[in-house]
Amino acid sequence: MDAPGERDLMGDTTRPEPEPRWLSDGEQRVWRSYLHATTLLEDHLDRQLQRDAGMPHVYYGLLVQLAQAPRRRMRMTELARSAKITRSRLSHAVARLEKNGWVRREECPSDKRGQFALLTDEGAEVLRRTAPGHVAAVRQAMFDRLSPEQVEQLGAIMRVMAEGLEPAGSHADLPWLR
Numbered sequence: 001m002d003a004p005g006e007r008d009l010m011g012d013t014t015r016p017e018p019e020p021r022w023l024s025d026g027e028q029r030v031w032r033s034y035l036h037a038t039t040l041l042e043d044h045l046d047r048q049l050q051r052d053a054g055m056p057h058v059y060y061g062l063l064v065q066l067a068q069a070p071r072r073r074m075r076m077t078e079l080a081r082s083a084k085i086t087r088s089r090l091s092h093a094v095a096r097l098e099k100n101g102w103v104r105r106e107e108c109p110s111d112k113r114g115q116f117a118l119l120t121d122e123g124a125e126v127l128r129r130t131a132p133g134h135v136a137a138v139r140q141a142m143f144d145r146l147s148p149e150q151v152e153q154l155g156a157i158m159r160v161m162a163e164g165l166e167p168a169g170s171h172a173d174l175p176w177l178r
Contacts, residue, residue, distance in 0.1 A: 042057060045134070045137055052133045058093065063102060063119060063123055063127050065079060066103065066118070072124070073116045076090060076091070076094070079117055100126075102123030
């Protein structure tokens with residue numbers, strides 16, 4: 001019999017696993033601080049939006065994306081991709097937003113299987129009323145605590161991280177697991 005690590009279950013020769021690059025103590029502190037802060041920030045914004053508009057932060061983000069889209073509409077697949085959520089989660093969210101009268105679906109004339117999500121006038125009004133409180137919550141939770149230099153540094157760091165994480169290819173980012 002071969003020594004452990006020389007053969008896998010299929011009988012193929014394997015190489016020893018490389019040692020993981022463990023986080024240093026400083027990196028571990030930064031990582032945990034990042035996780036803690038982002039969890040608290042997301043919770044803070046969710047609570048503000050639930051209180052002021054009866055919707056979670058992800059729904060607000062969908063309404064903002066539709067408001068900024070040409071003719072206030074986007075293909076459902078593009079909206080899911082842009083929001084980094086699964087099509088199933090988007091479908092559920094759009095159903096809730098439709099029930100509130102803030103979004104409606106339209107069939108895609110060039111693709112019978114495709115649909116658009118369209119921001120309604122009522123949805124645009126909800127955004128108009130909700131945006132000031134949301135901006136105040138973002139400012140209070142994040143920017144009021146940082147110096148202008150720290151804001152610039154954080155922006156540069158986030159850009160580098162996003163560029164390194166952005167998937168390659170137009171469909172490489174589907175399906176998202178959140």
